[in-house]
Amino acid sequence: MKNKLKNFNFFLFGSMLALIAIGTVAIYSAGHARSEMIFHGMWINNLSTAIFGLILYFMIAMTNYRKILDFFSVPGYVLAIVLLIAVLIFGSTVYGGKRWLWFFQPSEISKLFIIMALSWMLGSDFFKKRGFVLFLICAAVVGVPSLLILAEPDLGTTLTLVPATLLMMLVGRVWRRGLVVIFTIGAISSAAILGAVYEAEKPDCPSQRREQIMKYVPLRPHQIKRVKVFLFPDEDTLGAGYNLRQAKISIGSGGYSGKGIGKGEANHLKYLPQAISMNDFIFCVYAEETGFVGSIVLLMLFGALLLPGAWIAYQSKDATGRLLSLGISTLIFAHVYINIAMSIGLVPITGLPLPFISSGRTFLLTIMLGLGLVQSVSIHREERI
């Protein structure tokens, strides 16, 4: 036990606690702006979930991650697939997506299981040859659940999986040359799609030409709308661009030091879209009330969470530990970056939660379990099975 405490990473743990505290306050403020009483107590749900999560966190952290991976990787992955199929059949529809099974969202938990499975695979001695075949296997392991999640549809979750798993394959030396090519192709085609939409939606583009271009753009209408808002944020600010405009107004009007906790006007006067102010847009609520100072504090706390993740990977002596730490850290990073960036128009709007700050029990538990694993990597870095 003494040995375990010695290697316990207090930065990773402390920043998590601080983020949970901030999240609870933000959820309190966002929830009280809503007229439905049920949301006023949402912060209690969040807090109780966090306490439950802390218990699991310590249980996992104190257990050797290698044991956990050996034991749970395969059954966990299979369970994830089963749940993802179940949600497509039995799930309840909320805001046009089938994401809920009973009381939780399988897509959030599946992210953790995918990363666990990938770390276990790439860290084991079984796959010595790191060539195209392994790449295909990895692609299948990530791809099958990803497609199931996309079918819900939940683009945001899939999007955050891409950087995490891509990075894991890259640092795990899986067919690196091919990965670079695929990454390059991906980047170029994204740029091409952006360019095409820009060309087609320019105000002086004739409608015939627009239709011609749009035939080749592989996006759904609502996605094209979001890309349009991203490219032309000042157009249609009462229609499609309303959410982004209001997000920016609330963040920007927070100014340097904010309007004070519980005093955010955009939030309390319901200018921020109410349906997502507690989830995808909670950063706007927080930034309006705490200002630039609060934003920087939040970013520093995320830094204090992510950099220890990389540090723990560095300290870890085996590939599994490194892959696990980097995979989970990158997943959190992707969430943080995309969520905040979309709120200020740096990337197109995508529905995904901000770790610890957004209300959402499944995702909170998922990342706490993930960070428990990272803590376990830190604690058990010198042990072997």
Place this chain on the structure above:
Amino acid sequence: MKNEVSIVSDLSCWASAAIYLMGLVVLAVNLKEVQVEDAASYNYASARQSIRRVETDGLRGKIVDRHGRDLATNRKSLSIVLNAAQFQKNSWRATTDEIEKEIERVAKCIGQESPLTRKSIERHVSQTLAMPLVVWRDIGEEELARFSEHDREFPGFKCEETDERVYPYGSVGSHVIGYVGRDRGESEAGDEKFNFHQLEMRGRSGLEIYYDSYLRGVSGERKVLVDARGFAIKDWVVVESKAGPDLKTTLDIDIQKAVEKELKGLVGACVVIDPRDGSVLALASAPSYNPNDFVPILSKELYAKYSKDPKKPLLNRASGGAYAPGSTFKTVTALAGLSIGYPQKRTYECTGVFKLGGLSLHCARRWGHGDMDMRHALRESCNPYFCNLGYEIGTNAIIRAAKTMGLGSKTGIDFGVDIAGVVPDAEWKEAVYHEKWFPGDVTQMAIGQGMLLVSPLQMARIAGAIGTGYLVTPRLKADIPTRKQKLPFAEWQLRVVRDGMEMVVDGGTGKKAKLSSVKVAGKTGTAEIGRGATKRKNTWFIAYAPADDPVIAVAMVIENGDSGGGTTAPKVRNVLASIFGDDNEE
């Protein structure tokens, strides 16, 4: 162990850390731009969408007469208003339903039906949601008591004190004082500066509209914080409004009353001015209306009553009625003749009819007056004399004199209703009737018939001008400086007409206007309009008094009278008697 570590290199860990750090720095830099550099513009955008600016009126100034008596003032009034934010539901329709239902509940409690229609509630919800909705305006004590007793059961409703306009003298002076009105919707849609104008009252007629901005004073500003759907969350005063100043007028409510007493039951108008400075002492038109009927809003029944009345009670005949002046115009014709050298002593033999070509104009005295000079012609109002005078001096001389006396142009009074009338000439006749100017036209004009049109206000001014030698610009606001113009006639020329007018009252056609206390000078007029069955007579009397040093000038016209001397002169006499005091009042 070494082998495994080599799979995931140390560099991978550092590179990942670098990516995290870079990402967070990119976010920090962009957040600084949004939250620090552009904060002001986002703050402005935030305020613009969530704050409504409302212009509020100060207490409207009173209108008082020359002795400070209130002609228009304010009284406290209680209204029941509601804030729609209390009744918001998920859809606008459901919100409107809820408001309607709640109003119904309050209606049952206070025992008064709601004056609002579904449509007006819908309009409030769609347009003026940020403002309170006035449901019951000006409620009585009984309703107030019932509402106060149960007001806890009606969240969202409250009692509000407002000021209502009141006219203590009722219909007396209604045409000159005017009235205020207000839109049913309480608040008007705004302009660039304000989102709403919460105006208590707006002048709609008379002095109330002419001096509307003066009486309204300096408006204040209130701000209302609204949520995303437009419901008012809270409001606060930014700039206090200032009460408007009182409007002191030249009117004398006693004279106004005396005038309206004479006009009662008739159709006509009367103007009394002080010819020394142009002060309008009374400006009356009959029939009149009660301006209190218009406050806060005119009911449908009263509107129908006023608008369908063939006598047109809303019409201001005193300064807006165009009448043929009849024989009162002979004073102007006389001055026209004198001014171009027509000898005042030259006589003309009146045989009872004046013939010119196929036209024959009769004198009031069928058998004729015999030889007449100018003074006596005025005294007897002899038509042939003036027809001949007009024929001899020609059209241009008469037109010039008429324009000199202010006819054919607005009087310049500080009042909205101020007609110019018509002084016809050859061009005008050609343009309007497509006919040539005949010699008969000038003989007609010489006796104030034909196409000549004047307002009673213009004639009062002429009466005063003859008495004082100065044509004044009439005025209603007390502190406007006097404007007057010396008439371009020699003193002896004016003397001739004054003598004639004094003789009119002293045994002439207007002897019924004679007073024992002061010497009155006047001129009768009986203008015939229409022909055959529709033939009617508008009877005039213009006067000034005291004849030697005039302080009062009057013009009165009665529609469908018998004659100027018989119908109107005694009424003017009574008005003058009330001003100067006379023991043998009729």
